[in-house]
Amino acid sequence: MMQQLLNTLVERNKRWTKEGKVATYIPELGKGDPSVLGISIIDLNGNLYNAGDYKYKFTLQSITKVVTLMLALIENGKEKVFQYVGMEPTGDPFNSIIKLETIKPSKPLNPMINAGAITTVSLISGESPEERLHKILTLIHKMTGNYGITYNEKVFQSEYQTGDLNKALAYFLRTHNVITGDIEEHLEVYFKQSSIEVTTEDVAKIGAVIANDGKDIYNNQEIIPYEVVRIAKTFMVTCGMYNASGEFAINVGIPAKSGVGGGILATVPRRFGIGVVGPALDEKGNSIGGVKLLEDLSQKLDLSIF
Numbered sequence: 614m615m616q617q618l619l620n621t622l623v624e625r626n627k628r629w630t631k632e633g634k635v636a637t638y639i640p641e642l643g644k645g646d647p648s649v650l651g652i653s654i655i656d657l658n659g660n661l662y663n664a665g666d667y668k669y670k671f672t673l674q675s676i677t678k679v680v681t682l683m684l685a686l687i688e689n690g691k692e693k694v695f696q697y698v699g700m701e702p703t704g705d706p707f708n709s710i711i712k713l714e715t716i717k718p719s720k721p722l723n724p725m726i727n728a729g730a731i732t733t734v735s736l737i738s739g740e741s742p743e744e745r746l747h748k749i750l751t752l753i754h755k756m757t758g759n760y761g762i763t764y765n766e767k768v769f770q771s772e773y774q775t776g777d778l779n780k781a782l783a784y785f786l787r788t789h790n791v792i793t794g795d796i797e798e799h800l801e802v803y804f805k806q807s808s809i810e811v812t813t814e815d816v817a818k819i820g821a822v823i824a825n826d827g828k829d830i831y832n833n834q835e836i837i838p839y840e841v842v843r844i845a846k847t848f849m850v851t852c853g854m855y856n857a858s859g860e861f862a863i864n865v866g867i868p869a870k871s872g873v874g875g876g877i878l879a880t881v882p883r884r885f886g887i888g889v890v891g892p893a894l895d896e897k898g899n900s901i902g903g904v905k906l907l908e909d910l911s912q913k914l915d916l917s918i919f
Contacts, residue, residue, distance in 0.1 A: 619652055620664050626909060629905045630649070630891055630893040632893070632901055633893030633895055633900070635892045635894065639772050641772075642874060650665050650890070651668070652888065652906060655818060655821045657883065663813070667812060667888075669813075672876075673872055674873045674876065675730070675872040677807060678870065679853075680756075684733075685736040688737060693736070698723065698729045699721060702723065719791065725848055725855075726852070727779055728782045730803065731782060734799055734802050735793070745802045746802055749806050750764075752837075753815075756837075757815045766808075768807075773800075776800070783803075816878050819886065823837075823842055824880045824886050827839050847868075849870050850918075854871050864904075865879075866916065866918055867881050867911065875890050875891050875892030879907060882918060885916075887907070
């Protein structure tokens with residue numbers, strides 16, 4: 614039943630991929646295949662269903678903002694993290710500097726925009742960028758059960774060489790004492806964690822842990838504290854789909870986080886983890902086929918939490 618539904622919905626929504634464009638401002642991402650559309654769903658009993666181009670590898674990009682937020686909260690606690698980053702949606706593009714200049718104090722409005730994610734990455738402790746990246750990867754390994762996941766060196770280099778706006782955001786944040794320490798090290802960790810390479814199956818498993826209130830679905834061991842997961846899910850609903858988050862909440866109605874690599878992490882509390890890929894993006898930076906696929910799926914399975 615589920616398998617047949619997924620096959621049908623992927624086929625039905627494949628046409629939308631022609632309406633979008635792959636991200637080209639990071640040159641390596643411009644090599645993505647715009648015709649790709651794939652999905653993986655895992656329920657909390659561990660039943661896994663795949664359809665379409667689910668074996669296609671892509672980089673997490675902004676999806677890791679959920680992971681780094683959770684790690685920063687585990688290490689620092691809620692009070693300290695939200696001293697440096699806010700809790701409000703912006704309504705602006707994910708790489709915008711506007712609000713940083715116009716609000717006082719000049720802290721990022723939320724952890725799902727680039728300035729906010731650079732800030733949460735700066736709060737992850739470690740003696741070196743390698744040690745800090747290792748912590749991020751270790752959490753992803755635990756959530757997915759896939760210990761082979763690492764970052765894509767070519768995408769990292771491409772992001773680092775073209776990431777002038779993110780570098781500018783980081784230095785602006787240091788000027789206002791939101792970030793302290795070595796900015797170049799923070800940026801190295803930020804660009805590398807964006808370049809972590811996965812499949813939809815890996816993303817669905819991350820979603821399943823979140824759906825299961827932070828516990829491993831196979832042995833019920835706690836991976837992430839419940840309160841941390843609750844905060845992350847809330848940000849996914851309010852800010853996870855860039856400045857289309859409100860529209861997504863109305864049309865799909867589940868916590869989700871997209872990335873410009875074409876991936877979408879979605880979670881249906883106490884039901885499913887979902888991973889989607891479709892590198893052709895709409896004008897807001899979300900997978901155009903992926904969003905349409907999730908809209909259909911939400912209607913068919915009555916997934917909306919609202």
